[in-house]
Amino acid sequence: MLKLRLNFKLGKRLLFMKKFFITTLMKLLSLLPLSVIRWIGATIGLISLKFSKKSAKRLPHNLLITGLATPETVDELTKKTAQALGMTFTEAALIAWQKNKKRISKLSQVDESFYAVKRLMEEGKNIVFLTPHIGNFEVAVKYFSYYLPMDIQILYKPSKDPVLEEIMVEGRSEPNITPVPTNRKGVLSLMKHLKSGGSIGILPDNVASGGDGEWVKFFGQDVYATSLAAKICQIPNTHVVIVANTRTKKGFHSRCIPFKPSNDDTHDIMQELYFELEKLIRETPEQYYWSYDRFRHPDNAKPKPEEVVAK
Numbered sequence: 001m002l003k004l005r006l007n008f009k010l011g012k013r014l015l016f017m018k019k020f021f022i023t024t025l026m027k028l029l030s031l032l033p034l035s036v037i038r039w040i041g042a043t044i045g046l047i048s049l050k051f052s053k054k055s056a057k058r059l060p061h062n063l064l065i066t067g068l069a070t071p072e073t074v075d076e077l078t079k080k081t082a083q084a085l086g087m088t089f090t091e092a093a094l095i096a097w098q099k100n101k102k103r104i105s106k107l108s109q110v111d112e113s114f115y116a117v118k119r120l121m122e123e124g125k126n127i128v129f130l131t132p133h134i135g136n137f138e139v140a141v142k143y144f145s146y147y148l149p150m151d152i153q154i155l156y157k158p159s160k161d162p163v164l165e166e167i168m169v170e171g172r173s174e175p176n177i178t179p180v181p182t183n184r185k186g187v188l189s190l191m192k193h194l195k196s197g198g199s200i201g202i203l204p205d206n207v208a209s210g211g212d213g214e215w216v217k218f219f220g221q222d223v224y225a226t227s228l229a230a231k232i233c234q235i236p237n238t239h240v241v242i243v244a245n246t247r248t249k250k251g252f253h254s255r256c257i258p259f260k261p262s263n264d265d266t267h268d269i270m271q272e273l274y275f276e277l278e279k280l281i282r283e284t285p286e287q288y289y290w291s292y293d294r295f296r297h298p299d300n301a302k303p304k305p306e307e308v309v310a311k
Contacts, residue, residue: 019163026167030094034107034251037094038087045086046079055082055291062290066219068282080286087247088136088289096138097171101146107251108143117256120239121149126194128232128240129201130259132277133289138172140245140254141201145177153178153193154201155186187228194235204229204242205277207293210300216271219278223294224301230269233261242273244280246287 029037049055060078063069069077095103121127127150131137141154156172156179159165172179178193180186194200206226207213213224233240242257259276261269281288 015163019166022163022167026093027098029090030098030100032094034095037090041087041090042083043086044089045082045084048086049078049082058293059290062294063285065221065295068219068285077286081288081290084247084287085289085291088138091136092138093171096136096142097167099142099171099174104139104142105146108139109248109251109253110143111253111255113256114144114254117241118148121199124197126197126235126238127199128194128229128238129199130204130229130240130242130273131201132205132242132244132280133203133292134244134277134280134284135246135287136252137203137243137245139252140243141172141177142174143252143254144243145174150199151176151193152199152201153180153190155180155182155190155203157182191232194232194238200232202228202232204273205294207296207298208301209298211302213298213301214267214270215302215304216267216274218274218294221295222304223274224296224298225270225274227266227270229273230261230266233259233269234264234266242276242280246284 029040032040049059059081060069060074063074063077063081064071095107117127129141129144129152131140141152144150145152154172154177156168158181159168169179180189190200190202204226208224208226212227214227214230215222216225217223218225229240232238240259242259243254244257245252245254257276257280259273261272263269
């Protein structure tokens with residue numbers, strides 16, 4: 001019993017030391033200029049591309065089958081995409097998660113679409129923010145939380161590492177931002193929050209894990225999309241906005257694009273959403289998260305529409 005207690009205390013101490021080391025390092029690195037932070041991220045991205053067999057295979061494959069790259073351009077676009085993915089990581093950890101309002105404000109640019117959303121929120125409208133894997137959505141959420149009158153819950157995928165999980169949750173949290181995990185309990189909390197008048201933020205372009213998805217076309221390829229965004233769009237008096245926070249030379253630029261489906265069919269909503277995502281991605285294809293296994297066929301997925309017709 002004593003040995004178990006000692007092991008438990010030792011384990012807690014090691015976790016504390018690990019967290020202290022990581023957070024201290026992040027704090028020190030966050031003092032660097034944006035250009036250096038991005039250089040570090042780009043370097044991490046290239047190293048990952050070189051030593052990760054999955055990334056080295058998946059990135060060019062996804063860029064080729066979507067038609068965004070040709071055999072002649074795929075190597076260069078793969079390199080740029082890997083660098084951008086690394087930048088997304090370092091920008092989140094060293095800028096967004098540091099809760100430096102002054103710096104985030106200086107680096108962020110918005111246009112009239114942002115103020116249109118602000119007016120809706122001031123009128124008490126329910127707002128749903130769809131933040132696809134473009135540019136750096138982590139920075140956008142922080143900026144929006146500082147300048148919009150909102151109380152928002154955001155979905156996030158928990159880390160298996162308890163220390164990284166704690167760092168992520170603390171970094172993403174603000175007085176008016178509450179991260180909730182991507183599980184049944186988290187989704188229920190999200191829906192309850194929305195129906196009670198709060199705002200929510202979700203990543204709409206993840207692959208569904210089972211029978212809760214919809215097969216849609218994405219750059220001409222089949223994608224098994226999560227249907228949560230479509231179900232939310234069907235809630236009465238809900239205003240849905242796609243947020244594209246793309247990387248610029250001096251920082252980030254956010255656009256808020258109203259998303260109004262043409263009907264209430266879940267499949268049609270998801271297809272229209274993915275067509276909108278295509279338009280945004282074509283503007284800066286290297287800033288999209290192409291290392292994700294986006295075109296896989298999950299176990300227990302619904303049959304594809306053409307498979308149903310064939311039967």
